[in-house]
Structure formats: C-alpha cells, structure tokens
Amino acid sequence: GQNIDQPTEMTATEGAIVQINCTYQTSGFNGLFWYQQHAGEAPTFLSYNVLDGLEEKGRFSSFLSRSKGYSYLLLKELQMKDSASYLCAVTDSNYQLIWGAGTKLIIKP
Amino acid sequence: GAVVSQHPSRVICKSGTSVKIECRSLDFQATTMFWYRQFPKQSLMLMATSNEGSKATYEQGVEKDKFLINHASLTLSTLTVTSAHPEDSSFYICSARDGDYGYTFGSGTRLTVV
Numbered sequence: 001g002q003n004i005d006q007p008t009e010m011t012a013t014e015g016a017i018v019q020i021n022c023t024y025q026t027s028g029f030n031g032l033f034w035y036q037q038h039a040g041e042a043p044t045f046l047s048y049n050v051l052d053g054l055e056e057k058g059r060f061s062s063f064l065s066r067s068k069g070y071s072y073l074l075l076k077e078l079q080m081k082d083s084a085s086y087l088c089a090v091t092d093s094n095y096q097l098i099w100g101a102g103t104k105l106i107i108k109p
Numbered sequence: 110g111a112v113v114s115q116h117p118s119r120v121i122c123k124s125g126t127s128v129k130i131e132c133r134s135l136d137f138q139a140t141t142m143f144w145y146r147q148f149p150k151q152s153l154m155l156m157a158t159s160n161e162g163s164k165a166t167y168e169q170g171v172e173k174d175k176f177l178i179n180h181a182s183l184t185l186s187t188l189t190v191t192s193a194h195p196e197d198s199s200f201y202i203c204s205a206r207d208g209d210y211g212y213t214f215g216s217g218t219r220l221t222v223v
Contacts (some may be wrong), residue, residue: 033212042202042217043114043153085151096213097143101152 003024003025004100006088011106013075020073020086020103028093034062034073035087037102040098043087046073111137111207115215122193123223130188130218132203139205142186143212144178155198159186192220 004024012018024032031050035043048057048069049064061074073086088100112135122128131144140161145153159165159180165171175197177189186205190197203215 015153019124021125040217040219042214044214048211095206096158097155099155104150 001100002092004088004090004098004104006086006100008101009104009106011108012075014078014080014107015107016078017076018073018078018105020075020088020105022073022088022100023073024058024069024071024088024090024098024100026090026092026098029066030091030093031097032062032064032071033087033089033091033097034060034071035089037085037087039084046086078107080109111135111190111211111213113203113205113207113213113215115203115218117218118216119219120221122220124194124222125192127191128193128220129192130190130201130203130220132188132205132215134184134205134207134213137204137205137207138183139207140183141206142180143177143204144186144188145202145204147202147217152204156188171220190220193220195222198222 005021032048037043047062054063059076064071085104087100087102090098114133116131142159144156147153155168156171157165157167159178161180161183165178180186196222202217204212207213
C-alpha cells in the first residue's frame, strides 16, 4: 500500500529552528511536496523536491533522499505566524498526489 | 503564478437542499481538477478527479450520485453536493495541476448543513 508518515504535532520556540520529517512508501515517485495550511484555509505551496538534496528558499528548506524514502522540512528563525499544519505529499507513478496526515506545528513565545 | 478561484468561500444550507461549488483556473487551462474534503484536524481526502470533457473518477467510498462533478471546460469544474445532510458539513477544496509539476489550490469552501 501507499503510506506517508509524519509526526502529528510538534512544538517549538519563537526564533528557533524546527525540522519536520516525512517518510514515504509509494508505488513510484515523481516528486515530493511540502504545503503549509493555516486553520480554515486551503494549503499553500512551500517546496517541491524531485532530486536528492537540499532546496533552500528563505527561512524554509526541504531535503529529499529518494533511496531512504525520506524528506524533511526545516524552518529557521521561527515566527508566531509559522504556527500551522505542514503537509507532506508525494506524487506516485501515476502522478497522483498521496497526502500525509499533516504535522501541526505550535510556536510558543 | 497560477490561480484557482473557488466560490463560495462559505455556505450554509438546509438539510435536503443542493449546493454547487465552482472552481475556475484564472490564468491557465486545467485539464485535470482534483476535489478534496477535509474534516477538522484531519488531512485532505481526495474525493474525485475530474478531467475536462469526460466523467470524473471517484475514490472508493465517495457516492457519485451525491457528489456530482462537472468539468465542462478547461477553466471550470463544479462540485454539487446533492440532498445535503449535516454529515456533509466539511471543508471542500479544489486543486488543479498548473502545467509543470505544481498543484494550485482553490481557497476552499466551508459547507455547513443545518
């Protein structure tokens, strides 16, 4: 079966760094996405990885290891507005998006 | 960037009535549109995939006759919740592939059935 695992909830302090992990087992792989979703709103795109390595975009970075079926989203200099759910999603061999359950990130002052 | 406009953002309807949700791709052609439902504190659940000019493909457990999807043009897809009941109350989101590898989401529709 297809499966994506990520922690249910994480807590971090304003100004700190947090890493949200995602592991996946899918039938084929055509890319991994990270989305941010605030409560009551639609997801917004953060990053896309299809090759191994680190993609950096401002305070956010995303890493992928295809051999390990593993990715992480790294958030630096955390701000209160970063409190949200972070969704990991993988496109399989049919380019269908397989979603993780999301990680709720709580930022404390 | 690619934009998907979804309307309405919120709707309250009486039990037994039907509600139509529209998603329009504003600056690109969406051959394929995905419809999701999200219950509180849960992840997105794919309901169906609609392709322009053909019948939608529904996920297991989703009633075709209850959730009618029409994708009549490359820029418009609609989801109609027929004979809505309180258990249909949820957050409905559409998404379209924007040409390359990206998926653009509509802003979502909060449906409350009373």
